[in-house]
Amino acid sequence: MQVRITIDEAAAEQHLGSHLKDGSGIGINYADVYLKPFKLTLEDGRKLLCKRRGLKLTLAIGDRTGEGLMRRLQHGPDERRILREALQEAATAAGATIDFEPGAVILDA
Helix, strand or coil, X not given: CEEEEECCHHHHHCCCCCCCCCCCCCCHHHHHHHHHHHCEECCCCCEEEEEEECCEXXXXXXXXXXXXXXXXXXXXXXXXXXXXHHHHHHHHHCCCEEEEECCEEEEEC
């Protein structure tokens, strides 16, 4: 099942380190705004949720979960890339694939 999650990138980019210093170096505030639309119920009744706790992202698709870490040393200093790599890692661990388009995320769960 393919799910299109619409992301308000303009609102999220307001929280990038170049606009708003958060002290983390990995864009914690950006990640929080970017991940808000990830809380929804899929057409088949499964729940989709992505939470951040510290540097760890947890992606839950129904009863499957996957975790990804936001790694500044490997994927930085671009905060967008740090978040996308962590989401990719979490989706793979949950048995899904994820693609990024301008203004949307395509999740194949």
